[in-house]
Amino acid sequence: MEPAAFWQAAAPGWIRHADRHDVRARPLGEVALRALAVRPGERVLDVGCGCGGTTAELAAAAGPAGAAVGVDLSVAMIDAARARFPGPRFVAADIEAVDAVPGGPFDAAYSRMVLMLLADPVAGCATVRRCLRPGGRLAATVFRAGPGNAWLPAAMLGAAPHLGALPPLPVGAEPGPFALADPERIARVLAAAGFTDVAAEPHDVVMTAPDDPDDVAEWLIELGPAGAPYRQATPDAQAAARGGAARLLARFREPGTGYRIPSALWLVTARTAGPA
Numbered sequence: 001m002e003p004a005a006f007w008q009a010a011a012p013g014w015i016r017h018a019d020r021h022d023v024r025a026r027p028l029g030e031v032a033l034r035a036l037a038v039r040p041g042e043r044v045l046d047v048g049c050g051c052g053g054t055t056a057e058l059a060a061a062a063g064p065a066g067a068a069v070g071v072d073l074s075v076a077m078i079d080a081a082r083a084r085f086p087g088p089r090f091v092a093a094d095i096e097a098v099d100a101v102p103g104g105p106f107d108a109a110y111s112r113m114v115l116m117l118l119a120d121p122v123a124g125c126a127t128v129r130r131c132l133r134p135g136g137r138l139a140a141t142v143f144r145a146g147p148g149n150a151w152l153p154a155a156m157l158g159a160a161p162h163l164g165a166l167p168p169l170p171v172g173a174e175p176g177p178f179a180l181a182d183p184e185r186i187a188r189v190l191a192a193a194g195f196t197d198v199a200a201e202p203h204d205v206v207m208t209a210p211d212d213p214d215d216v217a218e219w220l221i222e223l224g225p226a227g228a229p230y231r232q233a234t235p236d237a238q239a240a241a242r243g244g245a246a247r248l249l250a251r252f253r254e255p256g257t258g259y260r261i262p263s264a265l266w267l268v269t270a271r272t273a274g275p276a
């Protein structure tokens, strides 16, 4: 499935869960926020900003003398981001297809869980590099290999028997959650895109969510490839899909306390050539 079609179909779920996702998914990008350490007055680009929560955080760090620009392929998510956060600038564009994102040159670029989803990651990362000033810095997160991220297939596999056909699963380096799980590929892609000082550092994080199995199941179903078939299903099939996902997610639940969902990431850092 083409990424543009996938994200157009996925957007309603991301928009619907945007507020809870901002809180629950924060650990997926926190290490990159810390590594980037945006200073007041800096200009920052948020690559694949989704519904804009991380762009708003970057804008707060950059302060009134700086700026944050969020770019995303999904027009619907960019519209949602503009409605949710009036401060930052949001641009609907394919990072792989544009020459540059307006609002640059940027001092820093941030990206949470996007680079492995690009059809041509070298082209996308080369655009990011062109948007940065000389000596500009990149900090991004991508998933490490599957076993550290059991929650990803759990929601999909639990829901799938109750839903219509899901899109084909990615193979090899095709865009998907684990396309940059190999740190050597990360190094190759960013070097080919013109970055220097590329590093990938492993981090294990934990997402937390309230003790509401139905709600947690729906949030995770709607973020992934089962989201579009879920929205087309009957209410009975949707309830069965939530039940199936909740059963496979139960190992992350402590009844009465809530969910603790481990996730294994790479923190990817790099710079553009030139003085820092």
Ligand SMILES: C[S@@+](CC[C@H](N)C(=O)[O-])C[C@H]1O[C@@H](n2cnc3c(N)ncnc32)[C@H](O)[C@@H]1O
Pocket: 003, 007, 021, 025, 029, 047, 048, 049, 050, 051, 054, 071, 072, 073, 074, 077, 093, 094, 095, 096, 111, 112, 113, 114, 117, 118, 119, 124
């Ligand atoms: C897994 S979501 C992550 C969204 C957000 N960064 C977050 O962590 O909540 C991936 C995002 O990347 C966007 N995306 C995928 N391919 C893109 C491209 N070529 N150019 C710009 N955005 C893209 C999708 O539309 C989607 O919003």
